[in-house]
Amino acid sequence: MPRDASATRARILDAAVAEFSALGLAGARIDRIAEAASANKRLIYVHFGSKDGLFDAALDTVLSTMSAAVPLTEDDLPGYAARMFDYLLVRPEAARISSWRKLERPGSSPDFGPLFTSKVAAMSAGHGGGSGFDPVDLVVFVTTLGSAWFTVPDGLIGADGRDPRDPERLAAHRAAIVEAVRRLVAR
Template sequence: MSRDAAATRRKILDAAVEEFSARGFAGARIERISEVAAANKRMIYVYFGNKEGLFSAVLHHVIGTLIAEVPVTEDDLPGYAGRMFDHLLTHPEALRLSLWRQLERPAIGPDAADVYTSKVQAMAGQHGPAHPSGLPATDLLVLVQGMAASWLISPADLLAADGADPTSADRLAAHRAALVEAVRRVITPDSHPTGK
């Protein structure tokens, strides 16, 4: 692929990330992507085949980057949660596209089954399907990922309920610290109350 072709393909991909993350698969328009990318609409079909092929390429790019830049560290789940929060905060399109994928095209995009399977097995270790915390390893990873994303999907009124600006650097840092501590408590067996 020539440099010009590679640059055009990249512009189309960047415009498609913006379009699909804002509008999902059904709401996205090839015409808008073409206009934002300053590329001939025909080139989108040449490079990506069709709208679904372009959506798949976008998912592979964005979710693949997330998986590569924020690998699951089964021996440091609190740190993983903090790094996931940081990534989602600076790359909101990653969360939006993941949600659109689940809503509209769950079978499209990168197959991370092997990544998750190996991490779940490492989390469970020699303890069978459960993590040393006593929670099933798959459920624990789902909870940690959900906790990492929760600030970004919560209502603005809730985020501002304490009177602080939920977008300020201090408030985001405080939430990140709370997130890391919450995950630490979830995975530490002796932090669980007994008797109930």
């Protein structure tokens, strides 16, 4: 029976996302990715060219999926930040692989500039509230509020003695995000 190249590619990408989000580009090993994907190591190079190419493809997969699942809505920035938080609760690898990208491959693909350009233009035209902030800064602030829980040290999010994974604690933090963004964009 012939092998399904698209299924193999998908398994490799899934394994790569897990490996890269946990260990970064430098710590990830192609041998482990191949084993986890039940694929021949050579196929990784056939499909992706190099370890860097595989990292870029994994990053593109994760961030494109997140962008589609959590679209930036310039007319509901509090909702956008809350949806970002909700998404990262379920898919924390998106925050982790993004952090590795900034550390190990700044400037690597994907480039979401065109996506953000249209949103920033819409905010410049009057959407997104009358915060008085530059629209680029506003998007940075809102995105960071939605994802900060997943990027700050565990010691900080548990510094008050509460379990940061407790559903009530997570709900309270989500509500705080919404309120913070609401205040940020208030007229």
